[in-house]
Amino acid sequence: MTRRPTVVSCGLCCASGTGAGAAYRASFGPSGALFRELGGCGLFPLPRRASVRVGAACGFRSSRLPRCAQILFAALDEALADSPLEGIARDRIGVYAGTSVGGILESENALREILEGSENSDGAFKFYECSSVAELVAKKIGARGECSTFSTACSSSSLALESACLAISEGRADAAVVCGADTLSRITVDGFGSLMLLSKSDCRPFDAARDGINLGEAGGVMVLIAREFLGGRRAIAEFLSFGSTCDAYHATAPHPQGKGLEAAISLCLKSGSIEPSEVSYYCAHGTGTGANDSAELAALRAVFGEGAPPYSSLKSAFGHTLGASGILNAIVAAAALCDGVLPPSAGYSSGASPEPIVSPQKTAGKIALSASLGFGGNNSCAAIAKGESGPKSPAGASARRIFVYGAGGASANPDLSKPLSARSRAQLDSDSLLPDIPVLKKRKWAKLQRMFLSASRGALAAARGARLGERACVSCATGLGMASETQKFLESVLLKDSPLPTAFTNSVHNAPSSAVAEMFGCRGYNCATTAKEVSFEAALMEARARIRGGSCDSGIVAGGDECDFFAENYARRNPLPAGAGAFADSCAAYFIGAEGACESAPAAEILALKIRRASKRAEDEEKRAIETLAEAGLSPSDVSAWFCPCRLGGAKGRTLEFLSGRFGGFEYLEDFAGRNYSASAFGILASLGRGAGIFAQYSLSSTSMAALTVWRVL
Known part of the structure; x- marks a missing residue:
């Protein structure tokens, strides 16, 4: 360090x-x-x-x-x-x-x-x-x-x-x-x-x-x-x-x-x-x-x-x-x-x-x-x-570039190029995921785990010859985690006084990341991050730091959430803004790594990633976004398209409207992938079919955390 x-x-x-x-x-x-x-x-x-x-x-x-x-x-x-x-x-x-x-x-x-x-x-x-x-x-x-x-x-x-x-x-x-x-x-x-x-x-x-x-x-x-x-x-x-x-x-x-x-x-x-x-x-x-x-x-x-x-x-x-x-x-x-x-x-x-x-x-x-x-x-x-007695000199920092080699998704919307049909909730049929795996074998995985596994398989399918093993990390993001399994366990205890061992082991937030690691043999760093609407950016930050620092060479980064009891409870407590998308099951995953992390040519390169508390003044947020672009040698005019995960209400909604106007319009990912804490995971995936160019994503959480991600599609 x-x-x-x-x-x-x-x-x-x-x-x-x-x-x-x-x-x-x-x-x-x-x-x-x-x-x-x-x-x-x-x-x-x-x-x-x-x-x-x-x-x-x-x-x-x-x-x-x-x-x-x-x-x-x-x-x-x-x-x-x-x-x-x-x-x-x-x-x-x-x-x-x-x-x-x-x-x-x-x-x-x-x-x-x-x-x-x-x-x-x-x-x-x-x-x-x-x-x-x-x-x-x-x-x-x-x-x-x-x-x-x-x-x-x-x-x-x-x-x-x-x-x-x-x-x-x-x-x-x-x-x-x-x-x-x-x-x-x-x-x-x-x-x-x-x-x-x-x-x-x-x-x-x-x-x-x-x-x-x-x-x-x-x-x-x-x-x-x-x-x-x-x-x-x-x-x-x-x-x-x-x-x-x-x-x-x-x-x-x-x-x-x-x-x-x-x-x-x-x-x-x-x-x-x-x-x-x-x-x-x-x-x-x-x-x-x-x-x-x-x-x-x-x-x-x-x-x-x-x-x-x-x-x-x-x-x-x-x-x-x-x-x-x-x-x-x-x-x-x-x-x-x-x-x-x-x-x-x-x-x-x-x-x-x-x-x-x-x-x-x-x-x-x-x-x-x-x-x-x-x-x-x-x-x-x-x-x-x-004390200060550390006897060794810290290792030097790595300047390795980070590339995206493959992307995959699991969503209630079968065609992400088209808007999600108008409804209040959109759920996946978990039995339809991983169709080549026998039912008896995949029943150990709950819905959210299957979503992460399916999306990760898609990412690796696009990354030919991906180098995994002990130098590959898994960094998964989820806002609510294994909520359905948690609910199942607790209801069984509260109603029947009968704890369910499998629901307990599947209730931990890192159940998806450990399932991904086990299926694909990723034995490096493994984590589950949660940070509301910027959960995916937090997970990407962790994987990026490990690869840049040299402890890993590649990794699977994914973000996903399911539409469940806790998500519905959130909707009851928080009135949704005008134009809000349907609450939905969705997960997006990427295989990322340093140069040469797989045989395939990279599809994109991560250029910048910043996470910090947002200012109450929209003008300050615009200035910070421009500064982040400048650090990557870019200006707003270089950006082909801007993404934003979800619409927000009140003052935060006005900030998004201001920035959308200043940057030529936001494309809201909730319109295609659905609304949940991990909607920001779909930004890179949404850009990959559009040809070469610079893309940016501004994410603002309900607790005023802001993240700006910039990448180049190659």
């Missing part, structure tokens, strides 16, 4: 209360010391799981916000107490959040009330959108830079950290507020219970007698700034490098030999020019399940041989905090390096090779690794250095 991201403050709220220091000290306690029975937490009635022991968060102020935000804001207040962002321009501060389920608890309660006959519970469903986590933080602190949420199950906040560091390294941000938060909920407790993964007592990571996980809650925050802005601020730690991969093996189970994690650790070490012997601590994912811990140990042995560093898991202290576990690990690992004492793996007795730390261990080391694993075979590893 060319501009090294420096940690200047942290905040944490979890089972030990509010305070990063308190959490670090609590990590030295006995296994399960902070756990309580779920039935005594007063969160929700779930009699079958009442005796399950959990690490419920405490020490935060109650408010009308969702519990996830309440916990996160307690951590945020701690992280911002000493004004670490003072003097940094607001439009140069990004917010990057990681969460597995976001405000699902409040959505569960609202759904229960609706099923019981209430008509006044719709509002809580807005918190189902994982993007609300980042948006709430950005609003609270006034950040106006990039704002996106990563939802890759238990590795979510680790990918948020990586994205923030890359944004600083590339110069897209000068500072970043990185968040991770998840709470207990019916879907997580009953979901993991349906998979028989909950411990009957207190978890014992890596122990021979381990029998499962204890779920926990946490909100964690790290404030990062570029080193040149450090000034008089104290540097707690620096991020040296990351390694992120995908097993492409199974929807929930890790590769039994830990091959994906092995690759992630190796990539992290290589990217940071770190020798294995320089690592003084490995903060493990260590859930206490048989499959996870065995895979993690196999990866450690493969990378380090007989010289594995001291390691431990924090899950026996705080429980498995799901999407927050990555940032919790990073905060405690940084504290351990600063304090010089490593926390033990509480509850461990015997059975692991190599064995974890079983008592506090002093260290003079300067580098720690923090690992996270998630559903879908998602693996992430971060290298953290004490």
Whole structure:
């Protein structure tokens, strides 16, 4: 990383209360010391799981916000107490959040009330959108830079950290507020219970007698700034490098030999020019399940041989905090390096090779690794250095150009050259997708997964000889994720008291990205981004950064959403503007890469991509668009056509009308592909049959995030 991201403050709220220091000290306690029975937490009635022991968060102020935000804001207040962002321009501060389920608890309660006959519970469903986590933080602190949420199950906040560091390294941000938060909920407790993964007592990571996980809650925050802005601020730690991969093996189970994690650790070490012997601590994912811990140990042995560093898991202290576990690990690992004492793996007795730390261990080391694993075979590893002591020079930036080699789509409109027929909703028949795959084989995939797989197959069919494998990433965007499967699971629990294991495993936002990786053997970086109407641009940004940075050579980038209960709820709460298109199932996918990523000639080249908070003045938006074009050596007169995903109402609608008038008219993608959070994914696809030329797309979200994408059709 060319501009090294420096940690200047942290905040944490979890089972030990509010305070990063308190959490670090609590990590030295006995296994399960902070756990309580779920039935005594007063969160929700779930009699079958009442005796399950959990690490419920405490020490935060109650408010009308969702519990996830309440916990996160307690951590945020701690992280911002000493004004670490003072003097940094607001439009140069990004917010990057990681969460597995976001405000699902409040959505569960609202759904229960609706099923019981209430008509006044719709509002809580807005918190189902994982993007609300980042948006709430950005609003609270006034950040106006990039704002996106990563939802890759238990590795979510680790990918948020990586994205923030890359944004600083590339110069897209000068500072970043990185968040991770998840709470207990019916879907997580009953979901993991349906998979028989909950411990009957207190978890014992890596122990021979381990029998499962204890779920926990946490909100964690790290404030990062570029080193040149450090000034008089104290540097707690620096991020040296990351390694992120995908097993492409199974929807929930890790590769039994830990091959994906092995690759992630190796990539992290290589990217940071770190020798294995320089690592003084490995903060493990260590859930206490048989499959996870065995895979993690196999990866450690493969990378380090007989010289594995001291390691431990924090899950026996705080429980498995799901999407927050990555940032919790990073905060405690940084504290351990600063304090010089490593926390033990509480509850461990015997059975692991190599064995974890079983008592506090002093260290003079300067580098720690923090690992996270998630559903879908998602693996992430971060290298953290004490203070400013990072011993290695950062790798140079890559100037690789990014090309589009193939495009594909799955839409309720069979002919995208013609407008979608006028109706309120347009749904795909999921059974018609992937027609060559036997029904019994494809029934494991829900509708949205089939849409992503079908669109991705179309993109790869157009990209002859696409180079995939360990250097290929998958970056998928979705505003609402696997909403139908979430609804199916919750209704079965609420109405029948019968959790559905398959609906649970398919409920995570990264279910499509992991399915794509598994089908096509993409074992590089894998993520699911969500950022309302600019979700696709956020996903494209992530893939572009990995390819430009050299950790990947190619990738599948896709955006899709389905017309479901949650989309209909949005329509009820938000009056649609005049001329709005039909809510529709749709997905578009692209195979992109550096030069030579496949045998086919490229169809297009990505020239510019900017994401930031929009100005309230339409004239300012015009000026910024012209500046972005100028950076690519272009002017508005060079653009053959302008696209815009969806019409908006009110002031935002007036901004779109002004820009449309200034730039010669917008073509609205909702007219052809339908209206949903991922409509912006269709812009490049819509341009490919029009001959060579420059095309631009201006996307404006309902929360005032603006994205401008510019590409050349070749």
